[in-house]
Amino acid sequence: MLSKELKDEKPERIAEQQVEDLQLIFKRLSMKYSDKIHDEELKVYSELADSLFEVRLAKVLEGHSLGDSFDSWEEEILSKLREFYVSFVMGHYPVRNGKVLCRVVKELYFSGTVLKPGDLIFMEVKKAVGLLLSGVVEPCSLFKKTRRE
Amino acid sequence: MENFLRDPAPEEASKLVLSAYAEKTLCVKIPYDPDSVIFSALLTKYFNGEVAVTFSSDCQLTLNKGDIGNSVAYRGVEVFVGSSAFSSLLPLTVEDLVPILAGIFSDVLLRRRKLSDWEQRILNNAENLGVIREKGLKIPAYREVPLFLSLFYSLDPFVPDISGNPVNALKLVKELNGNEFTKLSDLDESKLNTLLFRLVSSLVKVNPKATREDVIDDRYFYNNYDSLELGMSVLYVMDTQGSPILFDAVMNTSLFWTFVEWLRGLLSRGFNVQVSEEGNRYVVDSNLSPILAYIVLRQAGKAKDRRPVYLRRGEKFVSSRFFLNSPEEGLIYDDKD
Numbered sequence A: 001m002l003s004k005e006l007k008d009e010k011p012e013r014i015a016e017q018q019v020e021d022l023q024l025i026f027k028r029l030s031m032k033y034s035d036k037i038h039d040e041e042l043k044v045y046s047e048l049a050d051s052l053f054e055v056r057l058a059k060v061l062e063g064h065s066l067g068d069s070f071d072s073w074e075e076e077i078l079s080k081l082r083e084f085y086v087s088f089v090m091g092h093y094p095v096r097n098g099k100v101l102c103r104v105v106k107e108l109y110f111s112g113t114v115l116k117p118g119d120l121i122f123m124e125v126k127k128a129v130g131l132l133l134s135g136v137v138e139p140c141s142l143f144k145k146t147r148r149e
Numbered sequence B: 001m002e003n004f005l006r007d008p009a010p011e012e013a014s015k016l017v018l019s020a021y022a023e024k025t026l027c028v029k030i031p032y033d034p035d036s037v038i039f040s041a042l043l044t045k046y047f048n049g050e051v052a053v054t055f056s057s058d059c060q061l062t063l064n065k066g067d068i069g070n071s072v073a074y075r076g077v078e079v080f081v082g083s084s085a086f087s088s089l090l091p092l093t094v095e096d097l098v099p100i101l102a103g104i105f106s107d108v109l110l111r112r113r114k115l116s117d118w119e120q121r122i123l124n125n126a127e128n129l130g131v132i133r134e135k136g137l138k139i140p141a142y143r144e145v146p147l148f149l150s151l152f153y154s155l156d157p158f159v160p161d162i163s164g165n166p167v168n169a170l171k172l173v174k175e176l177n178g179n180e181f182t183k184l185s186d187l188d189e190s191k192l193n194t195l196l197f198r199l200v201s202s203l204v205k206v207n208p209k210a211t212r213e214d215v216i217d218d219r220y221f222y223n224n225y226d227s228l229e230l231g232m233s234v235l236y237v238m239d240t241q242g243s244p245i246l247f248d249a250v251m252n253t254s255l256f257w258t259f260v261e262w263l264r265g266l267l268s269r270g271f272n273v274q275v276s277e278e279g280n281r282y283v284v285d286s287n288l289s290p291i292l293a294y295i296v297l298r299q300a301g302k303a304k305d306r307r308p309v310y311l312r313r314g315e316k317f318v319s320s321r322f323f324l325n326s327p328e329e330g331l332i333y334d335d336k337d
Helices: A002-007 A016-032 A036-061 A073-089 A125-133 B010-022 B034-045 B097-111 B117-127 B147-152 B166-175 B189-204 B227-241 B244-251 B255-267 B290-299
Strands: A099-104 A108-110 A113-115 A120-124 A137-139 B026-029 B051-054 B061-066 B069-074 B077-082 B132-137 B216-222 B274-278 B281-285 B309-313 B316-320 B331-333
Touching (some): A002 A036, A016 A036, A036 A073, A073 A137, A099 A125, A099 B244, A120 A125, B010 B069, B010 B077, B026 B034, B034 B051, B034 B061, B034 B227, B034 B244, B097 B117, B097 B216, B097 B227, B097 B290, B117 B132, B117 B216, B132 B189, B166 B189, B216 B227, B227 B244, B227 B255, B227 B290, B281 B290, B290 B309, B290 B316
Parallel strands (some): B026 B051, B281 B309
Antiparallel strands (some): A099 A120, A099 A137, A108 A113, A120 B051, B069 B077, B132 B216, B274 B281, B309 B316, B316 B331
16 A cells, blocks of 8 residues: 555545455454564554555645545645644734634533633634634634625 | 612722632633623733633623623622723733723723713823823814814714715815814814814704714823724724634734724725614615614614614625624624525
């Protein structure tokens, strides 16, 4: 899988079923054996998976699409992360002391209260990014125009 | 209700609010208006932990605005503050002077009320920080811009045929032997009295009870800011852009001047306000924002009920969160039309 990935500039299509078949092999291997040789073997496969991640990540960052591959969610996450990063540096969000103002998108439990969509929360950037990726909050953009103006 | 029969106790409320700084995280429930947003942003500015601002859920700290006055409730203790703006309850410093003035004066304009005794006390203290108080005309920025522009920009009072109309505003100044560059301070007492007479005569056309008191008031200035214009600008900005931008301005106070410039940009295109009642809403033909149109309507005794104000935009109608129960902010189009 990795060698194929390294041959082309564009990401390979890797179907979900293909990865699930592999997962089953590794699960069996992990469950069946418990010795140094097999531990080393699994370590090598882990390193290959890590390299696969790096190569495909680099391709997504260069603007290639993962299509309907098993890891297409990477694209959405990176796109959100990239947009947040650029807007953050460009001063599009209200920030102070490592915190950023976000708008609640889905109900969120906070300090004994259930926050509703449209409420605001001033939270640590790292936490805000986590909740942004899971679609619970979105940073308040200062330069968003009205829907049709 | 028992609390509300007592005299306002803003000093006590101020202490109650400051005790919330002991919390690790804080949730504040507020009404949707600029004063309450500025209050919560000021609180957040100096709070170490995370802060949530909700417009609907119950919280540790709750700000209430009602017909009989305002109150602050924190962990089971509720204190009545009368008509005072919530922004006036927080510590007055040079750093936060502009947001506090913006909070107080936006509320004075929105609620069509006089300054409370507490707010006057706060403003007396603000004079030690450089605020200038003088008895003057209630037209915006008269210390900074020519008189005809000041008359042209005036929304409260909205002077029929003069507000929003630069030609007529300049004509009036020329009748006083002035020109495009004449400032209010250039008028002698006799011309000033003539101007006052002309303004009141115009106001009487929409409000028969109008007197000189409607055009003269204690006026407050700080650096280039006129508190009246500052209050109006935050009403406009929150109405059209939403609350986060006000939040950011409290953190970076120089942005308030940008708001003043935005308002002047809007008003300098000229404006008019024609209202009609259509079922459960007021429909206004105007290029102002919904809240600014509402402020003009209130002066003529209109829009006193809870019916929302919509502006006509071609075939569509637009309002804002102040009038609608919506999680959206900025101008909100009525999709039903």
